[in-house]
Amino acid sequence: MPLLPATALVLCGALMTRIQDTALNIANPALMADFGLPAATVAWISLAPMLMSASLLTIFGRLADLRGRRNLYAAGIVIFGGGSVLCALSPSFAVLIVARIVQGLGGALMGANSMAYLIEIYPPTRRGFVVGLWEAGIATGSGIGPILGGAVIEASGWQGSFGMILPMAIAMAVAVPFAMKEPVRAPGSPRFDLAGAMLFGVGVASFLFALTRASVEPWGSPVVVGSLALSVVCVVLFVRVEGLVESPMIDLRMFQSLTFTSGNLAKIAGYLPFSAHGFLLPFYLKEVLALPPTGIGSILVALPVGMFAATLISGPLSDRIGTRVLAPAGLVVQAIGCVILAIASPEMGINAPMAGLLLGGLGIGAFIAPNDSAILGATPRDRIGVANGIMGVSRTAGLLLGVAVGGAGLSARVVANGGQFLPAFHDVYWFIAVVAFAGVLLATVRDRRPA
Incomplete structure (x- = not known):
């Protein structure tokens, strides 16, 4: 399997998502002015997709372990790119948040099948190289995003910070069938643990939401305590379910x-x-x-x-x-x-x-x-x-x-x-x-x- 095209495509995914996320730091003042909202509210433009992505990463990772990674990665590119179009065309802040959640869904599909895909196609003796290369791609995107985003926003407004990644998303989607090959998997994959996946997703989302709210209100507030309690309940039920199913989502x-x-x-x-x-x-x-x-x-x-x-x-x-x-x-x-x-x-x-x-x-x-x-x-x-x-x-x-x-x-x-x-x-x-x-x-x- 040719390694260079697949590696380049996966690194482009890391660059694209990080450029998008870090460029938004420059767009926040313009968004506050356009929508007339405080900084704490505008921060959800970054937090909403982060919570969505983190809640689904493990679920999509398990699904890819069973069914393959290439098609899920391609779907992530399309959804992320489509979400960027929705963001750029958003007429209100509420629509923008929904569009960013769509981007978070696409980002989760890509993130779950990026480094994991490289780990599968490279030999174990180069595992450290793969992880380092992946993280270097993220760091590069984090450095490029504010610079590129600042120039684009100055020229075309905050909408441009979303539209600027669309050409990259289209090129990547076209390249997937040629650059990525699916590794051979054993026939007869086990059933996907849907109940475990739902409990895990809700548990992670509520836990991370509690951490998010804890930065702006006391740890003892009803929202933080309630979210943490829901997370604990989900964890207890998740452990019980995983002990009963034949093929658990998480061993x-x-x-x-x-x-x-x-x-x-x-x-x-x-x-x-x-x-x-x-x-x-x-x-x-x-x-x-x-x-x-x-x-x-x-x-x-x-x-x-x-x-x-x-x-x-x-x-x-x-x-x-x-x-x-x-x-x-x-x-x-x-x-x-x-x-x-x-x-x-x-x-x-x-x-x-x-x-x-x-x-x-x-x-x-x-x-x-x-x-x-x-x-x-x-x-x-x-x-x-x-x-x-x-x-x-x-x-x-x-x-x-x-x-x-x-x-x-x-x-x-x-x-x-x-x-x-x-x-x-x-x-x-x-x-x-x-x-x-x-x-x-x-x-x-x-x-x-x-x-």
């Missing part, structure tokens, strides 16, 4: 692997600081250093730049020397960056935030490929799609927790410090540093067999 024995379980927990702990950086640092740069928006943007780019550089190296390196040292070492670097931010002061100027962000990007970039490679190495080949979906849920949980901890923590500590921003910022970052070091410990836990 719960996967969690008996220390590598699989601790690797996913480490993923949450690693992505929490990564997300918190993007949320908290703009406040520091504006309130403490009084930088203009252009200056803030030029400093924040250190995070994806560091991530991109590290992912290109850590993936192939983990294939050569293994994952046991690289994954925790990456989180050590990230944790050091958090400590620097926890002691940042006006006297340090931009040096402290630049160093903290660069180390944060290098650390998470060095961690992702070996950690994901270890998780996938501990997963049976016929469950790769499920494992990829669970990893996606862990990643999203970490990202949402980073915003929740950053938002709620900063607000609470500002009040506790008598309205002073800098001591509150330091308090929050000391807590984030503790989480980062906890991630280091989790990343060291592995099964006895080599990963």
Whole structure:
């Protein structure tokens, strides 16, 4: 099977979805002005598809494990591209949210069948290379999106940020039959566990929704508590159902692997600081250093730049020397960056935030490929799609927790410090540093067999 065309097509999918998502950060002010809505409401343009995608990743991953990936990936491209057209033509904010949910559905179909597809067609000895290449594609899209989006939005308004990816989606849809070949699967696939899939999807959606709301209202609020309670009920029922069906959606024995379980927990702990950086640092740069928006943007780019550089190296390196040292070492670097931010002061100027962000990007970039490679190495080949979906849920949980901890923590500590921003910022970052070091410990836990 030719690897280059398939690899290029899958990486284009990563680029397209990340360009779309990150370009919207530039479009938010225009959307607020056009629809006359506050920032908290406009944020759902990003949150709605994220919740949809994370809730469905594992379900589509299992479906692809049973039925194949190419057709589902092609459907994802078409749905994502169609959603972009609906977004660009949306006459109201409500229609725009629905269109973004459609994009989230397409993104889930693509995401569930991207890295998992590459893992299937590449030999196990190149697993780290595949993960690193995939993450580098995401980092590249994250860097291109704001730049391209800013130029397009300035020329054609926020609608252009959605229309600009349509040519890419059309080209990809046309290329799928030629570039992607379906690996041979055993005949007589088991039945799809629909009941388990529904319980899992609702449970994940309610849990992630609770994390989303926790960034803007107290953890004890009825919405947050109710969503968490629904999530717990779904988990209990899900475990019971999975023990009764012949072919469960998730084989719960996967969690008996220390590598699989601790690797996913480490993923949450690693992505929490990564997300918190993007949320908290703009406040520091504006309130403490009084930088203009252009200056803030030029400093924040250190995070994806560091991530991109590290992912290109850590993936192939983990294939050569293994994952046991690289994954925790990456989180050590990230944790050091958090400590620097926890002691940042006006006297340090931009040096402290630049160093903290660069180390944060290098650390998470060095961690992702070996950690994901270890998780996938501990997963049976016929469950790769499920494992990829669970990893996606862990990643999203970490990202949402980073915003929740950053938002709620900063607000609470500002009040506790008598309205002073800098001591509150330091308090929050000391807590984030503790989480980062906890991630280091989790990343060291592995099964006895080599990963």
